[in-house]
Amino acid sequence: MRDPQPTLVPARHGKATRLRAGQAVKLVNIHGTQVVDCWAWNARDLAEHMSMEATRVWNQRLNPVVGDSFVTNRRNPILTLVEDTSPGVHDTFMAACDCHRYQRLGVREYHRNCLDNMHEALRDIGLEAPQPILASFNIFMNIAVQPDGRTLATKPTVTRPGDHVILKAEMDCIVAFSACPQDIVPIQGQGDNTPKDAAFMVLDEGFPDLPPSATWVPDRSMTS
């Protein structure tokens, strides 16, 4: 059995790993304050990647709950959320931060960003992302839908130190994480908005073996 050694995702940086179908990755919010962006690709064809827009159709949910699968731009399940010890507040709406975002926020110099972290993380394991993907799964990010049902509020994380999520691989895949470098918009928790380290472990066992979720289809009994 592979020893589940933790891999650090240093503050403001990214890390990627390979997963075989049936393995899982446990992402730990060490300090409880850090937003971690996540992407995934089919290991056999990096043109197929995890898609937030297709996942919202699949689950008919704004954000995933335990048991929900993430699907690709070809509508194949790629990851399933099988465990979540956090309050379950995550985000699928917001684009990953990139250099243009920081320029718009008034930053003059280079600012580390999640999109560059995604590319760096893949290059670290000898891969090249075929295209930038702004639609990341923003783990622990607190984007609250307001009572009008359409307005969003960007808030700090509500996660506790040591909270984790476990994502099971539904296909051989590559998963990348970025400890989001955002330090201007207050999204990191506990007041100081300082990006901090996160960590992940690849697991062969010891996690709930939930099946991939089935896609939503309309209730045809209502129209027949």
Ligand SMILES: [Zn+2]
């Ligand atoms: Zn970011």
